[in-house]
Amino acid sequence: MSKLIAALPMYDWPEVRGEIDAQWAQLRDAFRRRGIDAPERMARSNRDLPPVSGGIQDGAGKLIAPDPATLPPDEFDFHQLWLSPALLFGQTCWGPMELGLARHVQVVAQPSYDAFEGGQGELYSSALVMPADGGTSVGSPEDGKAVIPLDLIRGKRFIFNNPDSMSGLLGLTRDLEAIGESLGVFASCGESGGHRSSIVAIAEGRADIAAIDCQSWALAQRFEPAARRVKVVGWTTRRKGLPFISARATSADVVASMREAIAELGLDGSVAKQLFVERVG
Template sequence: MSELVAALPMYDWPEVRDEVDAQWVLLRDAFRQKGIDAPEAIVRRNGDLPPVPGGIRDAAGALIAPDPATLPPDELDFHRLWLHPLLLFAQTCWGPMELGLSRHVQVVGQPSYDAYEGGQGELYSSALVMRIGEGPEVRSPADGSALIPLDLIRGKRFIFNSLDSMSGIIALTRDLQAAGEGLDIFSSRSESGGHRASIVAIAEGRADVAAIDCESWALAQRFEPAARKVAIVGWTGRRKGLPFITARATTEKTVRAMREALAGLSEQPRIQRVG
């Protein structure tokens, strides 16, 4: 049995766990055909991660994360997952990558967002959402440019999933800066813990504006009743979507084989090879 770790946590809503598992089976079998000892199943809990006695250390031996065995077993700490020395394959976000994660992992590939409004190939954008009736609904610009309704969102309460999220706050911050504005355009800012929670908060009137990545918005339209009370009033500009990563210690041979496997699956939805 493989001791390596794989996870696809970023869009792993309870309602689509079977779909996510099926995506991993597709990837797992393609990796195994390339001679990679891919694990049978993805992990969803800290308790599923192999222990790392003494904690997780970087290439220089500095402690960068605790032993997963010391974490609440039924939760999943994304950052500890991404830093695990046995990580074969997982999704992350370019926000954490820019904030230091890139020093400890390697990028294997990028998913395709062609199936979603606001996506094109490896690029995605976030829908700016408000309660229905509070602003005109808009479609994603064909050229992928930002469409930020400054007058509409000025003075409103902004909610975001997490401070290190590219889709939830960083992309919008940069688009506002390009327009000569900043997050102080909002009357308040609060953290929800997840895109789905942000949508619910807006529908319930606890916040006014959120930036929701296009795939999460598509999931919300399928499974979150609160999304029926929310509409798209703008879009962030398109940027690179969530990368597939592996541990820094993964061998060059294995990384190359995974990229070849992804290239062979490039006709499949949501999978695209990195250049």
């Protein structure tokens, strides 16, 4: 049994578990053909993370995360996953990467978002969604520049998924700053815990606007009934999408072999239309 772990948690909605499992099976088998000891199944909870006696330390011996064995076993702490020295293959967001995670991991590849409105190659954007009022949704601009309807969003209740999310908070914050505004344009800002929860909050009248990354928005249109009660009023600037990562301790040879395997799989044949890569490295 492999001592390494893998996970693709960012778009692992219950309705697409089979698709995500199929994605991993393709990657796992391609990795194994190159001699990589890839795990049979992905981690989906803290109990799937290997224990680290004394907690996880960085290269200088500084404690950066507790022992996964001490965490609630049925929950799934993504930061704990990303910092695990046993992480062979996972996916994160550039928000946490910019806030310090990049020191502890290696980027293996970038996914393609070509299959989703608001995506182009390795770039993605977020749909700005508000309650539907009978009007039509705004399409993603071809040039990938931000479309921020200040007249619609001023004085509204903004809800975001997580404070370190590029798609849900940081990207929109930067787009507002680029036009001389700030989060102060909103009457309030609140945290929902996830893009899907943000959509539900708007549909139920508990919030007025959220930024939902384009792949999550596509999933919501497939599976979340509340998505029918909101509409797209704008888009954030296209930015680099969610990178595939490995632990800093993963050897250069293994990382190179994973990149070769991903490139070999190509853009065609992705079960969920997102996994395989526009650019590696």
